Amino acid sequence: MNTYNTSLNQVPGIVKTYKNELDNKTVLNFGSGKGWKKTEDFLNKSTVYHYDINDPKFNELPLKKFDKVICANVLNVIDTAYEIQQVVNRCITLTSTSGQIYFSIYQGDKSGVGSATAKGYQRNEKTIAYEKYFKNIIRKNNYLIYTKS
Numbered sequence: 193m194n195t196y197n198t199s200l201n202q203v204p205g206i207v208k209t210y211k212n213e214l215d216n217k218t219v220l221n222f223g224s225g226k227g228w229k230k231t232e233d234f235l236n237k238s239t240v241y242h243y244d245i246n247d248p249k250f251n252e253l254p255l256k257k258f259d260k261v262i263c264a265n266v267l268n269v270i271d272t273a274y275e276i277q278q279v280v281n282r283c284i285t286l287t288s289t290s291g292q293i294y295f296s297i298y299q300g301d302k303s304g305v306g307s308a309t310a311k312g313y314q315r316n317e318k319t320i321a322y323e324k325y326f327k328n329i330i331r332k333n334n335y336l337i338y339t340k341s
Contacts, residue, residue, distance in 0.1 A: 195282045199225025203234045204264035206296035206335055213292070214238055218260035222283055223251055223266035257271075257288040259263055264296045267322055268315045271306060287340045295336040 204227065207214065215237040221228060224242035228250065232240045241258070242250040261283045272278050283293045300316035307314060319334045330337045 194273070198221060199227065199265075199277055201226040203227060203230045204228065204262065204296055206233055206282070206294050207262060208262050210337070214260050214294075218256075218262045218288075220254065220258040220286055222261055222263045222279075222286070222316065225264075242310055250313070253282075253286070256286075257291070258286055259288055259291050261287050261291070261293040263293060265298045266293060267325075268298045268317065270315070271313050273325075276322070277325055284338070284340060287338075289340060291340050293338040293340075295338070297334050297336070299334060 198263045210219075211234070214235055217238050219235060219240045221231055221240055221242045224231065224244045224247070228242045228244070232242070240252045241256075243253050244250045263279070263283055266279060267276050270279065272338060287293055293320065297317075297319040298314070299318050300314040303316045304318070304320050305316055307316065319336065322336060323329050323331060326336070326338055328338065328341070331337075
């Protein structure tokens with residue numbers, strides 16, 4: 193499923209919220225979408241790599257480990273639990289020892305019923321519903337923070 197049309201051309205809120213933690217780090221923007229350049233410019237003190245399976249410029253995963261991984265509004269547009277777990281596992285694999293992953297979730301109408309939208313697909317699940325994909329996770333509002341140990 194191509195989710196590129198669900199992407200907005202802006203810096204994700206989670207990047208703005210955690211800018212201080214992301215500065216001066218090696219960062220992977222996983223599922224970078226249309227706002228990749230704005231995110232890169234915003235994190236101008238960091239080395240930022242981008243991965244987006246739906247964008248030919250960034251559809252090859254970098255072969256390295258990252259201090260921080262951003263996965264903004266990606267999990268909520270994936271239609272199967274299996275694929276969500278695959279994305280979570282991939283992000284964990286790409287994170288360096290003691291690195292962190294920042295997930296943001298767009299909750300849609302919060303009904304818990306996934307459905308097609310004008311731009312693609314939306315799970316419509318509350319952020320808490322995604323905690324089951326992790327062993328250790330901290331939830332702050334619509335954000336999930338995973339620290340690799």
